[in-house]
Amino acid sequence: MTAITAHDTAVVERHTTRSPLAVLARYEAIRFARHPLFLICAGLLAYGSYQVHADMYANEDPAPLELSLSPAFLMGLMGLVVAYRLTRSTRRAQEAIEGVPADEPTRTAALLLACLVPFSLAALAMAHVIIAWHVEPMSWGNGWDYFSSADRDAMMVAAALAGLGGPVLGVCLGRWWRWPGATLLATVVLVAWSILTLAPWDSRLGNAWHMSSPFVLWITGSDSDPDLGAMGGSPVWRLGYVVALIGLAAVTALLHGATGRTRETLGRWLVGLGIVAVAFLVVASLTGPTLVML
Amino acid sequence: MTARPNATVALTGVTRRYGSTRALDGVDLTMSTGVTGLLGPNGAGKTTLLRMLATVLAPTDGRLRLLGLDPSDPAERTDVRRSLGYLPQEMGFPSGFSAFRFVDYMAVLKEWTDRDARHDEVRRVLDMVGLRDLAAKRLRTLSGGQRRRAALAQALIGDPRLLVLDEPTTGLDPEQRASLRGVLSAAGHDATVVLATHQTEDVAALCERVIVVDGGTVRWDGTVQDLVASAQGRVWLADAPTPGAQSSWRTGTGRHRNVGTAAPPDAELVEPTVEDAYLLLLGDRAAAAQAEVAA
Secondary structure, three states: OOOOOOOOOOOOOOOOOOOHHHHHHHHHHHHHHHOHHHHHHHHHHHHHHHHHHHHHHHHOOOOOOHHHHHHHHHHHHHHHHHHHHHHHHOHHHHHHHOOOOOOHHHHHHHHHHHOHHHHHHHHHHHHHHHHHHHHOOOOOOOOHHHOOHHHHHHHHHHHHHHHHHHHHHHHHHHHHOOOOOHHHHHHHHHHHHHHHOOOOOOOHHHHHHHHHOOOOOOEEOOOOOOOOEEOOOOHHHHHHHHHHHHHHHHHHHHHOOOOHHHHHHHHHHHHHHHHHHHHHHHHHHHHOOOOEEO | OOOOOOOOEEEEEEEEEEOOEEEEEEEEEEEOOEEEEEEOOOOOOHHHHHHHHOOOOOOOEEEEEEOOEOOOOHHHHHHHHHOEEEEOOOOOOOOOOEHHHHHHHHHHHOOOOOHHHHHHHHHHHHHHOOOHHHOOOEHHHOOHHHHHHHHHHHHHOOOOOEEEEEOOOOOOOHHHHHHHHHHHHHHOOOOEEEEEOOOHHHHHHHOOEEEEEEOOEEEEEEEHHHHHHOOOOOEEEEOOOOOOOOEEEEOOOOOEEEEOOOOOOOOEEOOOOHHHHHHHHHOHHHHHHHHHHHO
């Protein structure tokens, strides 16, 4: 048996040569990167991004839906689950953690910064697609030819942003939704919302509804489908809405445990970001075309 | 109560309510460097008091100062936490963490940002609690006592000036408890160590001062010697339980140890212990608890 030893309690100076937030964020980023679910999804994304794109050029196939769907699902939706679990993982030691200098908003900020890990991977995958498109234009089909080059790029950027938005939402839920099944409900709601926004609604209001979901598809059906259609709205302007949504989730997460002036400041940010989100959604609805059946 | 010189902990009229229940009721206390034991029955308010000292719970009423700072102010609360070590009564661990990684994570939260210095400090505290050889083991594979020591290690990071420990010896074997006393008494030279426990022998062996809390109020505040002295002449041995004794139990020798306010004239008086004095202090409540256990 190992006994506890009386030890010289030499005064040890605390070493704070770097920002505690930066060190904590690095710590959380490593935890994120080592999470088994994330590792599986990262592998699938890397393989899928390379293989699907390579096949398109080799076989002159039109771009499939998976191009934007896979980073959104693997880094966004699964990233939400990973981020939620990381956020909740320290709950058992919560009582001791509450007595440390790093307060809850700091710990939340570190977790939010760790969400850059899945975002980086999603961004890399989408950057690969965008650069390839511009270097060597491919054969368009499946409705992609309806959109401008800028629109297609914006769709890929939105898919990369899903890789950030999902995990950030996961941190937010981890702070506020502390009950079993929270991630399951969240993923079901997000998927259902994305599917419901594909309802054919040929109006400006229909545009707003279509673009309201955190992740949207812009094409319904395929070349062989008689109901092939391009959804309404502006993919480029919608990016502002998506960024604002991510900001809203981040600020909401930071609000948990915030007190005093920090809480007031975050509250103002919440209102401001809400206004920005609505403004971008309105602009994106008005500037883009309405539903077009191809 | 008058404030002690160089007080590191000062409570003035501190009350904590949970709904209509008063967990602490107008408590006045000061503490300074040294080891202070906190005794009291379950639900007496010990954990509530310790959670306040650990800055995780604010008083409903009254004034609390820790290390000369006001923990109700966010900036000062952070400063207090920089000099604080806290071991909660019940502590779980993040899944998948080894002992080293858990203590390292806590050190990061305690602003140890230099990696090398932090790792040295983690090794030092794990060594102090005798876990150095098990540092790489996952916490879930360790025994309850080993996990308790890992929890204690995180409280010791950085030699805190205020060390708040809620039942630190729970789950430790006698040798580990004895070793822990060495660690805590050494810490008490420079720091204010407050520990709540049900182990009266730990208080007797370790603490310079003992505070007995019951019903949210302080029932006793003084030296261990004074507490023991208060039971002098009120503990005796007999061949059978003495009617009217507050507490009575059969010892290993077959004789009965009786604790009561009035020993019979011909009683064989024995030296009281902290436990005897504690039982006498709590009176009927302790007797009821003992009867409950016997039943």
